[in-house]
Amino acid sequence: xxxxxxQYESPGTLQEAIALLxxxxxxxxxxxxxxxxxxxxxxxxxxxxxxxxxxxxxxLAFIREEGGHIRIGGLTREAELEHxxxxxxxxxxxxxxxxxxxxxxxxxxxxxxxxxxxxxxANDHPAVMIALRATVLATGAEGEREIPIDDFFYGxxxxxxxxxxxxxxxxxxxxxxxxxxxxxxxxxxxxxxATAGVAVCLTLDGSGKVGQIGIGLTNVNPTPLRAARSxxxxxxxxxxxxxxxxAAQFASEDCSPSSDLRGSEEYKxxxxxxxxxxxxxxxxxxxxx
Amino acid sequence: MNKQIxxxxxxxxxxxxxxxxxxxxxxxxxxxxxxGTHIGCDTSSCGACTILLxxxxxxxxxxxxxxxxxxxxxxxEGVSAEGAMNPLQEGFHLNHALHCGFCTPGMIMRATxxxxxxxxPTEEEIRWGIAGNLCRCTGYNNIVKAIQYAGxxxxxxxxxxxxxxxx
Numbered sequence: 001x002x003x004x005x006x007q008y009e010s011p012g013t014l015q016e017a018i019a020l021l022x023x024x025x026x027x028x029x030x031x032x033x034x035x036x037x038x039x040x041x042x043x044x045x046x047x048x049x050x051x052x053x054x055x056x057x058x059x060l061a062f063i064r065e066e067g068g069h070i071r072i073g074g075l076t077r078e079a080e081l082e083h084x085x086x087x088x089x090x091x092x093x094x095x096x097x098x099x100x101x102x103x104x105x106x107x108x109x110x111x112x113x114x115x116x117x118x119x120x121x122a123n124d125h126p127a128v129m130i131a132l133r134a135t136v137l138a139t140g141a142e143g144e145r146e147i148p149i150d151d152f153f154y155g156x157x158x159x160x161x162x163x164x165x166x167x168x169x170x171x172x173x174x175x176x177x178x179x180x181x182x183x184x185x186x187x188x189x190x191x192x193x194a195t196a197g198v199a200v201c202l203t204l205d206g207s208g209k210v211g212q213i214g215i216g217l218t219n220v221n222p223t224p225l226r227a228a229r230s231x232x233x234x235x236x237x238x239x240x241x242x243x244x245x246x247a248a249q250f251a252s253e254d255c256s257p258s259s260d261l262r263g264s265e266e267y268k269x270x271x272x273x274x275x276x277x278x279x280x281x282x283x284x285x286x287x288x289x
Numbered sequence: 290m291n292k293q294i295x296x297x298x299x300x301x302x303x304x305x306x307x308x309x310x311x312x313x314x315x316x317x318x319x320x321x322x323x324x325g326t327h328i329g330c331d332t333s334s335c336g337a338c339t340i341l342l343x344x345x346x347x348x349x350x351x352x353x354x355x356x357x358x359x360x361x362x363x364x365x366e367g368v369s370a371e372g373a374m375n376p377l378q379e380g381f382h383l384n385h386a387l388h389c390g391f392c393t394p395g396m397i398m399r400a401t402x403x404x405x406x407x408x409x410p411t412e413e414e415i416r417w418g419i420a421g422n423l424c425r426c427t428g429y430n431n432i433v434k435a436i437q438y439a440g441x442x443x444x445x446x447x448x449x450x451x452x453x454x455x456x
Contacts, residue, residue, distance in 0.1 A: 001331055008292055008309035008355050038351050039332060053356065103421025105399065106333060108345040190420040
């Protein structure tokens with residue numbers, strides 16, 4: 001399959017790339033890892049007239065700890081996230097999620113920025129970013145702006161990014177003592193989109209009560225979803241079986257999965273219940289380790 | 290508008306005029322006539338088109354030729370001298386790790402990076418490592434054995450048995 005013809009631009013600086021995006025507006029698409037965009041272009045679901053390849057822009061791929069935050073460049077590849085010692089130390093959830101994203105070759109190309117900016121509720125990073133309460137940094141002609149993850153996903157393939165902006169960084173608070181995080185998705189085969197996926201990040205205080213909690217859901221809603229009622233059900237409480245069961249029940253009620261080849265709505269809600277419980281237990285075990 | 294790119298493929302530099310929409314796999318197969326790299330699914334699922342781009346295994350059906358400008362590519366034709374076999378090729382040959390052979394070039398290119406990053410992988414690591422490559426003939430067991438064989442050979446250790454496995 002061959003994409004519709006387009007003009008290819010490969011700017012060497014962020015400023016140049018933003019200028020091109022400003023100039024071409026809606027007719028342009030950003031090429032990051034390309035493993036969502038190029039398949040869509042080959043199927044002619046996406047027919048951009050201009051392709052702005054940001055891969056030759058320096059300093060957009062990094063993972064570092066700075067000022068109490070973990071900072072991840074938008075162009076950082078999944079394979080780099082998968083093998084990062086810094087992320088393993090702070091948030092082992094990155095090891096969980098990257099191993100479940102596509103396959104090794106795709107992870108050599110795919111980027112965290114692309115995974116988020118694509119705005120697909122079936123992608124895995126959005127739920128993880130919701131659980132970690134990340135902030136997305138977008139750079140445009142007017143400079144950089146911070147977008148809290150809860151304001152980032154608007155609707156079906158819609159994000160808060162404007163056509164002239166590039167997702168340049170993801171910022172996550174460095175993990176506090178007693179923090180554990182975990183992600184799992186049910187998939188039919190390796191590399192599949194989630195039948196249902198759940199990300200949990202929690203911090204336990206000295207008495208074993210939940211000090212902070214974030215729960216994100218993958219592919220069971222038109223947008224990536226924060227399980228807000230589940231979080232409230234656990235905040236400030238001990239992780240008893242009853243509390244966990246209630247949180248899992250709330251998540252299954254508050255999502256809105258559609259029946260498709262991966263399963264019926266009822267089945268997906270049931271899987272959300274199971275995965276919320278499992279991920280809370282897994283995150284809690286890591287928090288105590 | 291065509292774009293001029295320079296790529297080094299299996300050690301030879303080429304300067305080419307390409308359409309931006311030309312896929313890397315089509316450049317390799319149709320422009321450079323290196324047909325060892327196969328097109329299976331054309332949707333980045335099967336891994337038959339796997340090559341090394343600056344040493345990293347990627348699926349060349351989902352990368353544009355223009356993205357490879359200035360980069361180095363290794364295809365199956367470049368892994369060993371004409372008439373010779375490298376440890377992975379030898380491992381696949383001796384362990385009966387191919388039947389129709391369609392997936393083999395992609396498997397070998399993927400396993401090349403796998404063994405470079407992890408010279409002594411466990412069976413589980415090998416199976417996860419080739420999760421992006423489909424084989425419809427072998428059932429994978431002999432492919433895993435072939436990669437283990439190549440790993441042992443590259444580490445200079447005693448070679449595992451290459452007796453075929455009958456199930």
